[in-house]
Amino acid sequence: MLTTVVFDVDETLVDLRPAVTAGLEVVLAQMRRLTPAAVEVTLADLESDWGAVFGDLAAAPVAEIRRAALARSLERAGLGAHLDEISAMFFARRFALTRPFADTLPALAALRQRWTLGLATNGNSRAERCGLAGEFAFEVYAHCDGVPKKPAPDFYAAVCAAAGADPAKVVHVGDNPAHDVVGAQRAGLRAVWLNRRGERLPTDVLPDAVVTTLTELPSVLADLSGEADLPPFIRRCSGETSRVDV
Ligand SMILES: [Mg+2]
Known part of the structure; x- marks a missing residue:
């Protein structure tokens, strides 16, 4: 689950x-x-x-x-x-x-009802300096405590350790196909690609779901959770709202 x-x-x-x-x-x-x-x-x-x-x-x-x-x-x-x-x-x-997008805080508030929420970044946008103080159960920053940058597997291992959860129980959401999708999936996490600007995805990148705003996440994540026991091929090819057009 x-x-x-x-x-x-x-x-x-x-x-x-x-x-x-x-x-x-x-x-x-x-x-x-x-x-x-x-x-x-x-x-x-x-x-x-x-x-x-x-x-x-x-x-x-x-x-x-x-x-x-x-x-x-x-x-x-x-x-x-x-x-x-x-x-x-x-x-x-x-x-x-540096401030949250308009959809960020409402989406976090909605998701917090059901999910444990974490933050994980290669950058230096610390939560408390960017209008996100107190929003997360855990935060992971590359270069702190020896954590390498995404897409290194050890970055995602640090994420799962901070979450206290196996990789199979964690979904990563991000805008960078290589770092946030491929890196997370290689480490055993699910990955949702956020495509705010209508960009094209490399054909060899297969997110578990794609969203264009964070507002879509509660329903998309509920779908992913419901399909958690299905094989990856079936999971990725079911559901018109979340499939990747490749
Ligand atoms: Mg990013």
Whole structure:
């Protein structure tokens, strides 16, 4: 019997993109206050700096990746010495604006009537800093207590240990096909893909269910729970509302 639902955070429960953009706008404004050389630097430059450093640092803590990206941005205008002060400005703005999507808190309230709820993230969106304090029975953060990042099996082992539940009793909900769906299923959990933006799923990824809003979760999870004893093929191919179109 399924007992536990664990949620990814960034872009699943919290609307991270506007907060990051606002943080970068603060950085750019401060750079331009500090030197005329920064007038040539654009928001697109700052956004591209994250992508430029991410590949080499993918396994690192997110805060470390962001700091490396900001260092690259500041060097564009000879402002490398201001990294500490400008990093602090970025993170203050980013966390001040990182808030739940409109469907998040109502969905959690509804689900809590029946399920044990958990949070599990690769990022640094801690519940108490993102409007989610007190919402979860357990929280798992990569890089805390030696936990690796998703999609590592040990990440999901840590999730199940925190939940006090076997993998077969846990459903993971998230927006990233590789991390939140494939990683969770390989570790023996069920996986629901949240597709808020109408994106296409790689054809080799087969979530146990797909939703476009968190509002759909109570009924979708009830369906999954009712089918818990069926073989995976039957489970994945039954139910028009939750099947994957691949
Ligand atoms: Mg996410």
